[in-house]
Amino acid sequence: MDGNGRWAKKRALPRAVGHQRGVEAVRRLVRALEPMGLECLTLYAFSSENWKRPDEEVDDLMNLMRKFIKSDLPEFVEKGVKLKIIGDWQSLAPDIVAMLEDALAQTANGRQTLAVALNYGGQHEIARAAAKAASKGDVTIETITAELDTADLPPLDLLIRTSGEVRLSNFLLWQAAYAEMLFVDTLWPDFEPAHLEQALDDFARRERRYGGR
Ligand code: IPE
Numbered sequence: 469m470d471g472n473g474r475w476a477k478k479r480a481l482p483r484a485v486g487h488q489r490g491v492e493a494v495r496r497l498v499r500a501l502e503p504m505g506l507e508c509l510t511l512y513a514f515s516s517e518n519w520k521r522p523d524e525e526v527d528d529l530m531n532l533m534r535k536f537i538k539s540d541l542p543e544f545v546e547k548g549v550k551l552k553i554i555g556d557w558q559s560l561a562p563d564i565v566a567m568l569e570d571a572l573a574q575t576a577n578g579r580q581t582l583a584v585a586l587n588y589g590g591q592h593e594i595a596r597a598a599a600k601a602a603s604k605g606d607v608t609i610e611t612i613t614a615e616l617d618t619a620d621l622p623p624l625d626l627l628i629r630t631s632g633e634v635r636l637s638n639f640l641l642w643q644a645a646y647a648e649m650l651f652v653d654t655l656w657p658d659f660e661p662a663h664l665e666q667a668l669d670d671f672a673r674r675e676r677r678y679g680g681r
């Protein structure tokens with residue numbers, strides 16, 4: 469979900485406003501999950517490298533998360549959205565961990581998954597999964613995959629990066645092995661359900677060969 473800062477800068481607004489508008493883009497997409505029939509949408513909300521940002525911005529992002537869970541959890545429950553968190557979220561602030569645990573419990577029976585990557589880094593996830601597989605004495609692609617945070621999610625089909633950047637930035641590295649990728653110039657706060665529908669149309673036209681021919 470990249471481009472909040474540039475969205476704000478273009479309008480001479482504080483970065484925090486860009487992040488707020490970014491949350492609104494998330495809300496619009498969550499509301500569109502059901503009509504679009506998506507099984508799972510994973511959002512890269514906070515990377516393990518985002519701690520390098522100024523304290524004030526990290527605080528803004530954490531406070532936005534608190535606010536969003538509080539305001540939107542009832543709607544998640546009502547709409548049958550199942551929350552899933554990937555990344556090292558247990559080491560976030562204790563009040564956020566408690567809120568997330570409550571949100572996970574309340575949405576456990578949801579039908580469509582909204583996975584949120586929090587304090588997430590793909591390399592770290594792979595290292596953790598490989599170490600777990602090794603501790604069980606069996607290191608294979610399958611056993612590592614089974615220890616990833618995403619083990620209970622469907623395979624990654626389409627990865628979209630917004631804001632014109634063309635890199636993965638440590639997101640779902642293992643899972644992206646055969647994912648289709650789409651890089652769009654749209655800044656995240658401008659990302660609408662229609663952009664996602666367009667992306668799905670694009671995805672539907674791709675021919676996936678998984679190394680075959
Ligand atoms: C992404 O927007 C938001 C998070 C990292 C949570 P940025 O803050 O990276 O926006 P740009 O890249 O400065 O435009």
Ligand code: MG
Pocket residue numbers: 470471
């Ligand atoms: Mg950025």
